[in-house]
Amino acid sequence: MTITDPSGEPAPAPATRTPTLEHVARLAGVSPATASRVLTGSARVSRAARLQVEEAVERLGYVRRRPPDPGRETSGAIAAVLCEDSARVFGDPFYARLLWGARRELDGRALIVLMVGRADEWRATADYLRGGRVEGVLLVGAHRRPAALVQAAAGAPVVLAGRPLGEAALPYVDVDNRGGARTAVRHLLASGRRRIGTIAGPAELGAGVDRLAGYRLAAEEAGMDVAGLVGHGDFGRLSGEHAMTRLLDRRPDLDAVLAASDLMAVGALRALRRAGRRVPDDVAVVGFDDAPVARQVRPRLTTVRQPAEDLGARLVRELRCHAGGRPIGDRGVVLKTRLVVRESG
Template identity: 60%
Template sequence: MTVLDLSDPRPTLADVARAAGVSSATASRVLNGFPQVRAETRRQVEQAVRSLGYVRHRAARAAEGRRTGTVAVVLCEDGLRLFSDPFFGRVMSGVDRTFTPAGVQVVVLMMQVGAEAATLRYLGGGHVDGALFVSTHTRCTTALSRADFPVVSVGRPMVPDPARYTYVDVDNRGGAEAAVRHLQAAGRRRIATVAGPKDMAPGRDRLAGYAAAISGSGLVDPGLVAHGDFGQASGDHAMRRLLDRRPDLDAVFVASDVMAVGVLRALRRTGRRVPDDVAVVGFDNAPIARSTDPRLTTVSQPVEDLGARSARELLAVIDGTAGQPRHVVLGTTLVVRESA
């Protein structure tokens, strides 16, 4: 087996797909000999392979099209986040809902910083039929773009050409905008946000939804914006920074419920009453949102359905029945409780 290194200058499957004007999944189906491919598409891919000098890295069993009955779920987070954030457990519940009845086994891989090449070597070695990439930070979507096997991204991938990949996302921007408009309708005028990570699509999209509701033009007061990492401690720290800058703020939209727990803690420590002094809206409708004091108003996203639909899309890519890359966006709903 050839070792696949992210710094390897040799052409990749993504390069072949780009040269042929097709998706990586379609290029993979051509190279795997799937019959459900148009003759012209097959010709374009084969021409791109010849012109680029592309050599496949996958093991012989996978190259022959034989199935392993196993897929990988690649989690681009460290162990602490994996076990402290309920999002991942809920995604896995949905994934299991699809794969178990289909008789598919699941291998869970944690792609930590510096482990991208080793993970790709395993995935490309014929051990699995495909992979779901979850919580796709920029560093992980770089690895995704080098993948020489069927992949689906749980969430819009942070790559220059996301349309080339099948992904299942939620309406992060629309949900965030609805949350802020709810605060505005309640008479709040100095609305801050604790945004998510800048290197993840949900972080960017929820911030964009906040900005759209605040100004319409996307221009916002930077003093009303602080970033966290979706973890509880980061919500606490971000809220304290916001209060230092804008002590008269009267509402905050928080890009995750786990961060909102930290926000509520910071507000209590500074003597602010929720919602009397500062209203708080989170995002996720995680189980913890129903046990905070006060109970958390939040944007509900269908996390289990996100996992289940992503798994179905991966099975379609593996089977060669998916056609062109599909981009599925699931809706969100505002759940109003006592915090706002």
């Protein structure tokens, strides 16, 4: 859906650095009153108008500032909104590492953790944030559209963990997923591997998209044909096992695999053992994350380290900057990744 102004021409970007409600209304093609009703959660708005306003908010990076309210009590806390179901959050150590880094940076201020995997949890979370109880929001794992919904409800600064997909102009902190995957494939090529597969992450997350793009870029540079060498998972262990099995069925000559998460790499190791393939002799395996499990499995996992704790801490620092009025133009921060070579590849 492309938003145009009432004249039929694409709406121009705001002349000022900080977008206003009027900018949102013009880009959405609605009145400021309608835009305001959408942002305050009013039910008296058509679905079409709501979608237009939400897209405009996302594209402009608009943050609705709460007016001073002497009667409002705020906890001074920061909310971390995890856009995944509880099974994923408790099963993947990435979330605990990120939250630990954020809590460390807050240095005594409260960190409230909200999990919003289902529609009813989104509604409850929006209602909570709309009450003005927190001073900022860290949005983790947002799939395309929900970023605008939480931001509009919060009325407080929002920073995303991970590069947003689409045209969202929201501030974010990410890691170099593309570069990390590219480095991993180059390492495998340098070790003599020639038929390198990948188990990509979810296509609705920036990390999944960028790690697959890094793999494809390195393969293209090496002139490697990737037909039948790309599988897909959800970052979880079981999905990695299933994807590895399918890759072996399609390409039994495969001699290496890059998994877009350590948990998927561990699943791949199990599938390879079941198929009678030795690691790394027959098939080299590289993961992504450098989660604790990478050092616990045998063979120990070669992996791309993403600094999850530093990511959490930097999210908090960026939130403070944007709360202090830093221009939205400087919106993206990307942290470096590093290849950690162990026994698996």
